Amino acid sequence: MLALLARPGRAWPALLGRAQPACSPVLQAARGYARPVIKKRKDIPSHLDDLPPTMLKKDYANLPVMNSVDDVVKRLLSLEMASQKEKLKVKTQQLVEKVRRSPSDNGSFEVQVAILTAKIRTLEEHLQRHPKDKKNRRLMLMDLDRRRKMLGYLRRVNYSTFENTCRLLDIQYSPPQPYARRVTKRWLVKKALCIKVFQEKQKLKAAEKLKQRQARARAAREQQEKQVQEKEAQEGTPV
Template sequence: MAALRRYGEMLRSVVAAVTPLALRGRSRLGLATPGGKSSFLQPARDYAKAVNKKRQEIPSHLDDLSPMMLKKDYAKLPVMDKVDDVVRRMLSLEMASQKEKVQIKREQLADKVRLSPDDHDSLEVRVAYLTARICTLQEHFHQHPKDKVNRRRLLMDIDRRKVLLKRLRNSRYDAFERTCQQLGLEYVPPPLHSRRITHRWVAKKALCIKVFQEVQKLKAQERLKQKQEGARAATVQALQTEGSPV
């Protein structure tokens, strides 16, 4: 028992001697101590605090739609003139979803370039439908710039509209001008020669330039040789003319 008592007193003395050194080391490292908060971790937490960045608002292409306008399925019903204001408000664009508003907008754009009421598949109408879809995707991508799926759809729709505009421009130029004017589009023709630059293309171009320069050197040597032969022949002919009897 005496040996165990002495062993316990020795452990208590060692712990009492080591505890101040451990607390001092924790305070130097910026760790929390029993007496209070650390002076190092608190500025780090304040530094890593999240900041909400406000995105710049852009005008929507649906702003010109009146909220009192009826939805597409109820606009041409004759019974809508007899309903009360509550029902009319529920069936108006004020209670409509984004998809329903986009459908009305695309029909408005199509009506600007449509040749007849039954025209639903001409080049002008297809360009108007793609324009409404592109405007919607542009607004979505401005709010969600990391949405790669819709970004790919946006680029595909832009390329598809370029193809339709090019086809319309080559077939009916007057309709092409009217479509661009009504939809507010600016057609920029592609360059005559366009090619994606790759390492293989750069190496091939450097080789072609080197071959061209070598061919030019060979042609220059050939021209110099022909010039020297011509000068030598002229000299021999002049000497023969001078040595001949009169």
């Protein structure tokens, strides 16, 4: 009895008539596997890191009263206390200033490409931290597609502007691959059927247009004859 009381961890099960079950190696491994694993967050570099913390926010940067305010107020209105959304506004403005044609240019293709570039880089950093965020991945792919189309248009219309935009915004443009389809017997039959249906539909449309043209010509002829008859009746000449 004294021996049982000397080991309080095992005394009460023994007194109650129940033996404490021994922990098997499999159960020990399962308990170790079920422990929460604390993952270290990777330090992902951001494209907003080059913004100086003493720079004012976009809404307060051009106010003349900011030259006479206290340093504490300037610090509160600077990027040091700003959110990521406010920093993104400043970064977007910097990219737009690089490529805009004039101070009043707010809608050219170069400006739109700069705005999309800032959004795409922000979404890329977000997806590096949260790779399972499917909604933002879809938004990023849509923005990438829009930017690729705009750059393709600039490349066709004005190559020097396209090259300058890619250089200033640090964009690597890759043209889309040419579409290639494997020719199969089923595809050839389907294509022949579609062409035949299209030709028959064009014939029906041509016949319908011919009937409408003939009807309009007949109505114009009747209208002209009616006007001639009315003119002759007014002059009193026999018909």
